[in-house]
Amino acid sequence: MTAISxxxxxxxxxxxxxxxxxxxxxxxxxxxxxxxxxxxxxxxLPEEFARPSxxxxxxxxxxxxxxxxxxxxxxxxxxxxxxxxxxxxxxxxIGMLRGRESETQFVRDTDDHFHATExxxxxxxxVTILTPDVNDYHxxxxxxxxxxxxxxxxxxxxxxxxxRATYDPDTGQEKAFISGYSNEEIPNLWDRSRxxxxx
Numbered sequence: 550m551t552a553i554s555x556x557x558x559x560x561x562x563x564x565x566x567x568x569x570x571x572x573x574x575x576x577x578x579x580x581x582x583x584x585x586x587x588x589x590x591x592x593x594l595p596e597e598f599a600r601p602s603x604x605x606x607x608x609x610x611x612x613x614x615x616x617x618x619x620x621x622x623x624x625x626x627x628x629x630x631x632x633x634x635x636x637x638x639x640x641x642x643i644g645m646l647r648g649r650e651s652e653t654q655f656v657r658d659t660d661d662h663f664h665a666t667e668x669x670x671x672x673x674x675x676v677t678i679l680t681p682d683v684n685d686y687h688x689x690x691x692x693x694x695x696x697x698x699x700x701x702x703x704x705x706x707x708x709x710x711x712x713r714a715t716y717d718p719d720t721g722q723e724k725a726f727i728s729g730y731s732n733e734e735i736p737n738l739w740d741r742s743r744x745x746x747x748x
Contacts, residue, residue, distance in 0.1 A: 601630075662719070
């Protein structure tokens with residue numbers, strides 16, 4: 550049985566720091582430390598939230614704060630899958646659990662065209678921070694053509710319900726979207742009876 554307690558512990562601790570009066574950057578910095586701890590082990594993510602889809606990458610909701618102040622999702626990338634160029638419009642944290650991701654950052658010029666600036670790679674155990682108006686335009690891909698990669702994301706809203714956009718890098722044309730989620734159900738973090746039975 551997967552021990553989901555590390556995810557529950559992360560959510561409890563993240564909620565505590567979110568409830569403290571911290572500026573966003575301090576919240577992200579402390580949250581990044583918590584996320585590093587969560588992704589330092591790869592034995593807690595239930596299999597149903599780690600399955601790739603052959604059609605496109607999957608975004609599974611793991612938890613949404615009851616007031617929709619933040620959400621936690623697993624991104625599951627099949628071999629070679631990638632996003633279009635897109636934005637978030639809320640702060641974010643990305644932690645690599647399994648495999649490897651490439652992230653290409655873009656800047657938007659005064660003519661609304663986009664230019665790639667750099668491509669970085671995220672390996673297991675590493676965390677990066679996203680901030681609107683700083684590094685909010687990017688294209689993310691599974692760096693492997695022959696295996697699944699999984700990253701854990703934390704966003705400053707219910708990301709599946711946020712109105713965002715994808716962009717054509719050459720023309721700057723914007724296309725609105727709301728991502729939703731790949732799963733119909735979310736993990737039950739609060740049923741402690743299974744852990745007691747397993748012990």
